[in-house]
Amino acid sequence: MRWTLKPKPEPRKVEALQNALNVDETTATLLVQRGITTYNDAKRFFRPSLNDLHDPYLMKDMDKAVKRIEQAFANGENILVYGDYDVDGTTAVALMSSYLKTRTPNVATYIPDRYNEGYGVSTQGIDFAHDNDFTLIVALDCGIKAIEKISYAKQKGIDFIICDHHRPGNEIPEAVAVLDAKQPDCNYPYKELCGCGVGFKLIQALASKTGETINDLLPYLDLVATAIGADIVPIDGENRALAYHGLQVINTNPRPGIKAIIAQTNKEELTITDVVFIVAPRINAAGRMKHGDYAVSLLTEMNLAEAERCAAEIEAFNSNRKETDKLITQEALQQIETQHEQERFTTVVYSENWHKGVIGIVASRLTETYYRPTLVFTKSGDKLAASARSVKGFDVYNALEGCKAHIEQFGGHKYAAGLTLKAENYEAFKQAFEDEVSKTIDTNLLTPEIKVDGKIELDNITPKFYRILKQFAPFGPGNMTPVFMTEDLIDTGYAKCVGEDKTHLRLTATQKNAHNKIVAIGFGLGDKLNLVINNKPFNAVYSIDENHWQGQVSLQLKLRDVK
Structure with missing residues (x-):
């Protein structure tokens, strides 16, 4: 592992923010490293507001997309909502189809088969639309490179609206509207939306025409937050506000499908990391092992008992997926070795x-x-x-x-x-x-790199400091969990390897003249035991989190590496 200490920001900026917010130097440094230098920046960061979302009409072609959908409503046309089979695609299809159904009954969904059709817009999908009298397809999380497919649809009298976030090629498809902020001539201020996020901007634009506000769209944000986490897009700017409020929906009033997934776990409050590792793999498992339609059915189901039945089916796909990927990984590793x-x-x-x-x-x-x-x-x-x-x-x-x-x-x-x-x-x-x-x-x-936000002493780690750190969430690209380095730590004599196969390291760290002793756990770091035993001083990089054990909550270090 390479440990890279992030450069220290200008002391002047840190001190000014410290005074403005009345926080300690470490907190102010972390904020300035994230581009937050004023009281108002900090307010937006710690209390992301949906009122700070950009006007959806700033996105190139948004007016055209809205006009074409409203025309479809007025003429009673059949609309097909088409999306990729991964989490971003299936959440986007669930979001768009459930919103459109509040405006017209003539809506159906289509997820291509991963095995027979492959990724993106397919000829089979267009033929399905043509055979079933669909005159408008709204494609989500795909389509930006589907030049031939979209001209094929045009020949069949089918219009396309593309909502994508992938990089465009040199040519843009001839759709009625192409919503993708990564187009060079699109002036939308935020470029890092996921596919479901672009879909959300479209329903935001449609809703504004009928006098609905962002608060009326809150129930859709559990889907958007799930897609943001799963698609590993930056959690800054607009994505931060969407993820922050989406997590609140997930934890207070999620749709029945997400509620049914959470019920299979013993989690009470989900973080974005839990969404990535608990909710997303299950939604993904449908498209991986069977068909993405199962995921859309789960995410649009309004009856809890039916959602629980769907979730149980998807749980079986997920177990199957785990066994399959374990087996293939072993075969691949053998192939590399030989x-x-x-x-x-x-x-x-x-x-x-x-x-x-x-x-x-x-x-x-x-x-x-x-x-x-x-x-x-x-x-x-x-x-x-x-x-x-x-x-x-x-x-x-x-x-x-x-x-x-x-x-x-x-x-x-x-x-x-x-x-x-x-x-x-x-x-x-x-x-x-x-x-x-x-x-x-x-x-x-x-060589894998660990980016370290800063050096701190063990005595800096207090419950108050951790309460502030927690408010930096949701974490992800663009706003990673803060990682600290502490030098000259000593184990108090209890270091050992733990876990079923003894691959994890557990110790209690202290520092010379420190008042603090703190438990540290290093997953997969069992082979470092000899570096920390017998009173040998060591340096560690880690994040800070809470350990919940038998009703007791205590701070612990989550070790990334020791040297």
Whole structure:
């Protein structure tokens, strides 16, 4: 692990904020590092308001999208809400279809089959719309690159509205309206909405025409917060306000489908991290193991008993997904070991028998193990399909762009992408990808980095300090959980390996002349035990959280690394 201490902000700015807010230096430093330098910035950060959301009509083509949907309402047209099969796509379809149904009964949903149709807008989907008299398709979380498909729909007399957040190519599809803030000529102030977020801006624009306010749309924010967490978009600006209020809905009055998922866990109050690791994988499991329709049914179901039945079905898919991805990860790791691929700059593995629904998860696991830009391929029809994952700081989308001579199609983000290619091009692509990454990557990026917000003493960690830290949430890209470093710690003599397989480290840390003793837990750090026993001083990087045990709540350090 590389420990990188973030640069200290200007002392003048820190001191000014300290005085304005009456907080300690560490808190003021954390805020300035996040771009918060005034009392008003801090107020917006700690109390995100939905009144600070941007006017949806600032987004290019929003007026056209609203006009076309209102025309469909007036003419009694059939509207098909189309979306991708992942969490962002299925929450967006649930959001859009349930809102449109408050305005017209003529609404249906369509999620492409991951295996027969693949990602994005499909010919089958357009044929389904044509055969069933749909004249308008609203596509969410996909469509920005579907040039041919949208012109095919046009020939069939079907209009398209695209709500996407992926990077556009050089050509924009000929849809009635294309809502995507990443278009170079779109002046919308916030560029990092997820697909469900773009869908929310569209219903916000539609609702404003009938005199509804943002408060009338609060019940949809549980879906938006789930998508923001699952799609790993920055939790700053508009996303922060949407995630903050969406979490409140999740914790106080979630829709029956989300309530049914939460009921299967023993969680009382969910953080955005819980949404990412508890709610999102279950919604995702439907599209991975069976069909994304199950997720949309769960998220739009208004009857709690029926939602609980759907959630139980999805729970079974999720258990199956866990077993499958564990098995494939083991096979992939063996393949890497036998091919001695650790010396490469990239990890590329393939088996025609791997389940297409879990290759993205496997790619993430391999990235954690070897820390290289990673591609996991499987057979998909007569082609090979892959999921790509990257390491922090390296743009895998750009790397794929550099190999596109060997690729049939690809799309995605900086850290995650998908692609298909012909089987005969696999070896040439694999070499081209290795060459491209080795040419363009800074080799430091191949060692995982822990960014440290600042150094503190153990005695700085008080219940009051933690209460303030908690208000920095929701955490995520753009506003990560604060990570601290403390030097010259000593274990009080109780350090040991814990957990079923003894892979975790537990100790009680103190410092010379400190009043504080604090329990620390390091998941997966069992192999560091010898660094901390026998009174050896050590340095640690960690975040701070609470330990709940037998009704008692105490602060603890969540160790990231020790040296």
